[in-house]
Amino acid sequence: MTSVTTLTPAEIREAVAAVLGIAPEEIADDTNLAELGLTSLRLMRLSGRWRRGGLDVDFATLAVEPTVRAWAQHLGPDRIAPSAG
Helix, strand or coil: CCCCCCCCHHHHHHHHHHHHCCCHHHCCCCCCCCCCCCCHHHHHHHHHHHHHCCCCCCHHHHHHCCCHHHHHHHHCCCCCCCCCC
């Protein structure tokens, strides 16, 4: 796996779609990914894969708002740094 420091919304959507076994086009930016079947275990695996790939990703931050739009704010090039504490 190549090291990455950010993900685009399209890359997030593709990764989630692959985990869920659906087409990326079925996931809108504001779709609740948990409602599509993204369980906490799947989210832990996905965030772990991204972390091993070089991303500064926090499971709890992603779990709070499971949407492509929210995740892009934390994983994209203009990301919001996770709050300390």
